[in-house]
Amino acid sequence: MLTTHDYEAMVIGAHPDDNDFGTGATTALWARQGKKIVWVVMTDGTEGGEVPTQDDKELMLLREREQTNASKVLGVEKVEFLRFPDGHLTNTEETRKAVVRLIRQYRPRVVFTHDPTQHIMAPDPDENPTGTGYLNHPDHRATGNIVLDAIFPFAGNPRSFRDLLLEEGLQPYRVNEVYLYGTGQANTYIDVTETIEIKGKGLQEHLSQFNPDDNQKMIERLKERAAWVAKEGNKAKGLDLQYAEAFRRIKLHVPPDPTIADPTVEEEA
Structure with missing residues (x-):
């Protein structure tokens, strides 16, 4: 099984702009660091539109162009579009295999995706009578489950989807860590103070989804949210952050340090 990674991170979202909202500033930060x-x-x-008569293919291609442009702003090296039907995503052999193929192809050290356990995000109405919440999109939850199943057991099992190995030459691979976004169980806060503005610029490329006249307001809302996340991280972890993105981080595999000799291996005489 291959354990060395080619890419630092793979970010897997349900729809165009999901990765931008969930990881845009962290992505820009890591890209700046050469990852x-x-x-x-x-x-x-x-x-993802308000015009029922708009042609599906036209909208799909438009949103893919917007996502490609946004990714360039953030420094993303490559974007893959799997094109499963929006609003109807399910955890099937087909969807799992598609993700396993990409994990084996790119061999990322870290995979980011939606937290599939997060169904409802809402304040206590007794504590905040005017506050509203939202129900997590079923495609988000499906994506999270597909990705976690793809990571284990399928991506690392040579007997899973054997044609990927035997016909396509894609070796089994073990992902080191998972970062879940859109989570209510955050344990990791990344300082994105230097890239929060870049996140906003990336999101501004999704012109079909946002009113250009509200671009500045959107950036202000992003910064307000990132400031609130930073405050939560400061309180929970004793940090000193201005803007942050939060994730539920899960360590799955710690590769052995190649500089440390394995004591179980005897030296040749």
């Missing part, structure tokens, strides 16, 4: 990052979009994005 190779690939983004994956699971669905074709064709339900």
Whole structure:
């Protein structure tokens, strides 16, 4: 099984702009640090609009162009579009295999995706009578489950999807860590003070989704949210952050240090 990685991170979101919202500033930060990052979009994005008569293919291609442009702003090296039907994503052999193929192809050290356990995000109405929450999109939850199943057991098992190995030459691979975004169980806060503005500029490329006249307001809202996340991180972890993105970080595999000799291996005489 291959354990050395080619890419630092693979970010897998359900729709165009999901990765931007969940990891845009962290992606820009890591890209600035010289880390190779690939983004994956699971669905074709064709339900992300307000005009019922708009042609599906036209909207799909438009949203893919917007995502490609946004990714360039953030420094993403490659974007993969899997084009499963928007609004109808399910955890199947087909969707799992598509993700396993990409994990084996790019061999990322870290995979970012939606937290599939997060169904509802809402304040206590007794504590905040005017506050509203939201229900997590089923495609988000499906994506998270697909990705976690792909990571284990399928990506690392040579007997899973054997044609990927025997016909396509894609070796089994073990992901080191998972970072879940859109989570209510954050344990990791990344300082994105230097890239929060870049996140906003990336999101501004999604012109089909946002009113250009509200671009500055959107950046202000992003910064307000990132400041709130930083405050939570400061309180929970004793940090001193201005702007942050938060994740539920799960360590799955710690590769052996190649500079340390294995005591179980006897030296040849």
